[in-house]
Amino acid sequence: MDKTYEPKNFEHEIYENWLNKGYFSASVNSDKKPFTIVMPPPNITGQLHIGHALDCTIQDAIIRYKRMQGYEALWLPGTDHASIATEVKIVEKLAEEGLTKKDLGREKFLRRAFEWKDKYGGRIVEQQQRLGISCDWEKSSFTMDSKCSKAVREVFVKMFNEGIIYRGDRIINWCPECKTAISDAEVEYESSQSHLWHIRYPFADGSGEIIIATTRPETMLGDTAVAVHPTDPRYKKAVGKMLVLPLCNREIPVIADEYVEKDFGTGAVKITPAHDPNDFEVGKRHNLPVINIMNGDATLNENAGAYAGLDRYEARKKLLEDLEKSGYLVKTEDHLNNIGHCYRCGNVIEPIVSKQWFVKMKELVSPAIAAVKNKEIRFIPKRFEKSYLHWMENTQDWCISRQLWWGHRIPVFYCEKCGNVSASVEDLEVCPKCGGKVHMDEDVLDTWFSSALWPFSTMGWPTETELYKKFYPTDALVTGYDIIGFWVSRMIFSGLKHTGKKPFGDVVIHGIVRDGLGRKMSKSLGNGVDPIEVIDKTGADALRISLVSGISAGGDIKFSSEKLEGYRNFMNKIWNAARFVLLNCENRNVKEIGSFRLTLADKWILGELNACIKRVTRLMDKYEIGLAAAQIYDFIWSEFCDWYIELSKTALYSDNDDKRDNTISVLLYVLRETLKLAHPIIPFITAEIYNALPNKDADDIMIAPYPKSAGIKTSTRILRASFRAELEQMRSVMELIKNVRAMRNEMNVSMTKRTALFVKPLGGNKALVKSASRYIEKLAGGNSLQIVDAEPEGKNVTVISSIAEVYIPMNELIDKDKEIARLNHELEIVESEIARASGKLANEGFVQKAPAALIDAEKAKLAKYKEQRETLKKSIENLIGE
RNA sequence: GGGAGCUUAGCUCAGUUGGGAGAGCAUCUGCCCUACAAGCAGAGGGUCAUAGGUUCGAACCCUAUAGCUCCCACCA
Numbered sequence: 001m002d003k004t005y006e007p008k009n010f011e012h013e014i015y016e017n018w019l020n021k022g023y024f025s026a027s028v029n030s031d032k033k034p035f036t037i038v039m040p041p042p043n044i045t046g047q048l049h050i051g052h053a054l055d056c057t058i059q060d061a062i063i064r065y066k067r068m069q070g071y072e073a074l075w076l077p078g079t080d081h082a083s084i085a086t087e088v089k090i091v092e093k094l095a096e097e098g099l100t101k102k103d104l105g106r107e108k109f110l111r112r113a114f115e116w117k118d119k120y121g122g123r124i125v126e127q128q129q130r131l132g133i134s135c136d137w138e139k140s141s142f143t144m145d146s147k148c149s150k151a152v153r154e155v156f157v158k159m160f161n162e163g164i165i166y167r168g169d170r171i172i173n174w175c176p177e178c179k180t181a182i183s184d185a186e187v188e189y190e191s192s193q194s195h196l197w198h199i200r201y202p203f204a205d206g207s208g209e210i211i212i213a214t215t216r217p218e219t220m221l222g223d224t225a226v227a228v229h230p231t232d233p234r235y236k237k238a239v240g241k242m243l244v245l246p247l248c249n250r251e252i253p254v255i256a257d258e259y260v261e262k263d264f265g266t267g268a269v270k271i272t273p274a275h276d277p278n279d280f281e282v283g284k285r286h287n288l289p290v291i292n293i294m295n296g297d298a299t300l301n302e303n304a305g306a307y308a309g310l311d312r313y314e315a316r317k318k319l320l321e322d323l324e325k326s327g328y329l330v331k332t333e334d335h336l337n338n339i340g341h342c343y344r345c346g347n348v349i350e351p352i353v354s355k356q357w358f359v360k361m362k363e364l365v366s367p368a369i370a371a372v373k374n375k376e377i378r379f380i381p382k383r384f385e386k387s388y389l390h391w392m393e394n395t396q397d398w399c400i401s402r403q404l405w406w407g408h409r410i411p412v413f414y415c416e417k418c419g420n421v422s423a424s425v426e427d428l429e430v431c432p433k434c435g436g437k438v439h440m441d442e443d444v445l446d447t448w449f450s451s452a453l454w455p456f457s458t459m460g461w462p463t464e465t466e467l468y469k470k471f472y473p474t475d476a477l478v479t480g481y482d483i484i485g486f487w488v489s490r491m492i493f494s495g496l497k498h499t500g501k502k503p504f505g506d507v508v509i510h511g512i513v514r515d516g517l518g519r520k521m522s523k524s525l526g527n528g529v530d531p532i533e534v535i536d537k538t539g540a541d542a543l544r545i546s547l548v549s550g551i552s553a554g555g556d557i558k559f560s561s562e563k564l565e566g567y568r569n570f571m572n573k574i575w576n577a578a579r580f581v582l583l584n585c586e587n588r589n590v591k592e593i594g595s596f597r598l599t600l601a602d603k604w605i606l607g608e609l610n611a612c613i614k615r616v617t618r619l620m621d622k623y624e625i626g627l628a629a630a631q632i633y634d635f636i637w638s639e640f641c642d643w644y645i646e647l648s649k650t651a652l653y654s655d656n657d658d659k660r661d662n663t664i665s666v667l668l669y670v671l672r673e674t675l676k677l678a679h680p681i682i683p684f685i686t687a688e689i690y691n692a693l694p695n696k697d698a699d700d701i702m703i704a705p706y707p708k709s710a711g712i713k714t715s716t717r718i719l720r721a722s723f724r725a726e727l728e729q730m731r732s733v734m735e736l737i738k739n740v741r742a743m744r745n746e747m748n749v750s751m752t753k754r755t756a757l758f759v760k761p762l763g764g765n766k767a768l769v770k771s772a773s774r775y776i777e778k779l780a781g782g783n784s785l786q787i788v789d790a791e792p793e794g795k796n797v798t799v800i801s802s803i804a805e806v807y808i809p810m811n812e813l814i815d816k817d818k819e820i821a822r823l824n825h826e827l828e829i830v831e832s833e834i835a836r837a838s839g840k841l842a843n844e845g846f847v848q849k850a851p852a853a854l855i856d857a858e859k860a861k862l863a864k865y866k867e868q869r870e871t872l873k874k875s876i877e878n879l880i881g882e
Numbered sequence: 883g884g885g886a887g888c889u890u891a892g893c894u895c896a897g898u899u900g901g902g903a904g905a906g907c908a909u910c911u912g913c914c915c916u917a918c919a920a921g922c923a924g925a926g927g928g929u930c931a932u933a934g935g936u937u938c939g940a941a942c943c944c945u946a947u948a949g950c951u952c953c954c955a956c957c958a
Binding site for chain 1: 894896917
């Protein structure tokens with residue numbers, strides 16, 4: 001092994017080997033219980049960012065864990081065509097060449113898009129592989145490949161025929177730049193300083209006027225009413241009367257509707273059903289006409305009369321001038337309001353009435369709500385259930401048509417002869433009704449329409465493939481909380497509706513990755529992190545574990561170079577620990593655990609390992625990867641390296657071959673199990689070291705059995721591995737050692753200055769102290785150790801602990817006054833402990849109501865501290881008396 | 883406006899069913915001791931946001947308040 005950890009030297013080779021061996025591919029013929037994850041498909045718009053790396057790491061950790069536990073683990077990868085996002089990118093690129101979509105035409109445009117997909121889709125796979133993820137590449141899907149497209153068509157036609165998909169007029173968000181409808185979720189609101197214009201609308205009978213307030217005066221050209229609140233006394237008499245729309249000379253009624261807020265503006269609001277979603281609803285309630293005044297490019301149309309042809313903002317300006325001239329404009333107020341922008345191009349969106357395709361949500365939502373409420377589908381953490389239910393309960397019909405080219409073309413065919421509209425899985429040439437010529441709908445489907453089918457379309461549904469039969473429904477879905485509404489909810493109702501089964505059981509939600517300052521990573525801030533650059537620098541494992549550590553329960557995660565460096569150091573620590581073990585293996589006879597007598601330290605580390613396995617398993621089962629990682633970190637660094645390796649040196653550096661064989665066998669065993677424990681999170685380094693082990697229990701670590709806390713399995717039996725008594729014993733030995741070390745530090749006696757140690761065991765701890773004496777001597781800086789019954793003659797430094805007192809002959813190196821001061825400080829601490837414990841025991845309520853075990857423990861502590869108090873007092877007296 | 887979450891050491895966060903406040907980083911002290919200076923041994927540092935309540939006992943449970951974050955809806 002190299003002296004320092006150099007991930008570059010082995011990560012690639014290890015990954016190639018995994019691919020060649022076919023370890024990632026799941027078999028439909030296996031007898032093993034399946035465990036399935038489908039990957040949330042990254043958009044093909046570009047390269048992966050750090051958020052994907054997080055998403056992938058979590059999934060990979062889960063799938064590797066399950067695979068090692070003996071499941072037939074399938075992780076199905078793929079990519080998403082990302083209709084609007086990709087189309088925008090391609091249009092941008094065309095613009096660089098001086099071309100437009102129209103110049104190319106639909107067919108050539110799509111060819112370009114597929115070229116784009118091949119290029120960027122491939123790049124994404126390369127990046128994912130650098131991360132080391134173990135998905136079944138051969139089963140990889142793309143939302144527009146033939147099997148996914150087939151599922152899309154099947155679903156569309158089915159829902160069309162059932163009347164769940166319908167075409168209708170609705171207010172949709174129109175992006176005048178992208179020239180397409182975008183869903184509500186794709187609108188981003190930005191608060192901006194605007195104006196509230198007050199405009200006079202006179203009554204038709206000349207009996208006065210109503211003043212309305214608006215932020216979008218140009219839409220008044222499409223007004224078909226003015227609404228007031230039914231209980232508003234100011235307008236009580238006005239309801240039912242007619243108003244003359246200024247500049248248009250059209251008459252519109254005054255209506256009463258609860259929607260109006262009395263306190264806003266003037267309490268009277270103009271109603272423009274064609275250009276405002278709320279007004280549209282009001283219009284429906286009152287049977288108002290709908291007048292659309294706008295073209296797709298946000299210029300005004302012929303309904304705008306004199307303003308036709310003008311851009312929306314020019315029209316606003318001119319209209320305001322005209323209103324002012326003719327005295328209709330009462331006043332202009334400053335007003336802060338939220339304006340919707342297209343999430344892709346940033347243009348101000350325009351609510352417009354238009355003909356679009358919709359999915360009727362009413363019947364779809366109730367089974368989807370029930371599946372979560374009756375715990376068939378579980379959100380982890382649970383609180384996201386509320387997000388989901390809230391979204392589901394408030395969702396409106398889903399607008400699924402987009403005026404784009406890149407995507408699944410809507411499989412609807414219009415007969416030019418008889419006007420029949422039909423949906424078909426196969427392309428139609430002629431009308432199925434009259435045989436007349438048909439043409440296909442020009443629009444494509446919302447990207448999420450195909451994403452919604454992802455858990456089963458990727459497995460070949462509607463065909464009952466072997467894959468589908470074995471692996472569907474899937475087990476876990478891992479994704480960010482930001483797409484619960486967009487995606488998770490739609491997969492749930494789609495799965496239930498089309499396959500009759502829930503698409504997955506557990507929804508594991510994680511947060512988003514932020515920078516060190518807690519800001520979202522974004523291009524404009526320039527604080528994004530390229531996972532590949534990080535991997536080049538520190539290796540994939542360090543990236544993986546630093547992403548996953550510190551995340552818990554759907555919380556956001558901060559990513560910083562300090563954190564990354566910390567985990568890179570951890571990798572180095574593992575590397576060197578393994579090097580230590582392997583270097584000491586030479587010429588040693590490796591034995592099976594259980595075939596020789598274990599020392600106190602051996603039993604202790606095996607007990608700690610066992611406890612660690614238990615905790616890690618429990619956490620992994622709860623998808624708490626971050627907390628599991630923390631447990632592993634702690635065990636490897638604080639217990640295995642800092643203590644056991646140090647303890648093992650007393651045996652390893654002795655000349656007793658038996659002891660050396662035994663110790664190296666324990667070291668190897670613990671190392672191997674620890675590597676397996678950590679492998680799901682840090683696959684490369686664990687695999688590289690595992691390959692070098694003389695005690696491998698599988699051809700490759702990724703197919704080795706995951707450690708179990710049930711006990712240590714040997715060839716003949718299972719050993720109990722909790723070693724509870726030894727854990728306690730060793731911990732008190734460690735406490736003693738630490739106390740001596742702390743004293744040395746305080747008294748400026750470096751560890752290199754070895755001293756004699758006189759140890760006086762307390763209570764029944766003589767045997768324990770005796771068996772641990774070599775450890776104490778070595779780790780507490782002794783050059784000799786003697787077990788005594790009383791403090792030796794002469795000046796000594798006294799160190800107290802719960803199992804023993806340690807006396808170190810004081811030579812000229814240690815100052816007497818300083819030692820007295822130190823002991824007095826110790827005494828203060830002990831006194832305060834005595835006060836605390838006796839106070840507690842003097843509390844009647846505590847003694848009566850607290851559990852007996854707790855009271856006993858408190859009494860024992862009190863006794864121990866009292867004993868320590870005596871020791872300290874005596875030592876101080878001795879020193880003063882000298 | 884509706885909903886969710888957060889507030890613990892200088893920073894980033896853990897803290898399982900209520901039972902003596904933890905880790906990493908940073909700071910300070912001392913160490914190159916044959917795995918590792920990307921390291922080792924120590925130390926300092928906290929009114930667990932605030933105010934009440936329940937309890938023998940509260941970081942944890944309940945109520946209110948303040949500050950921050952996110953999601954949803956979007957008021958003309």
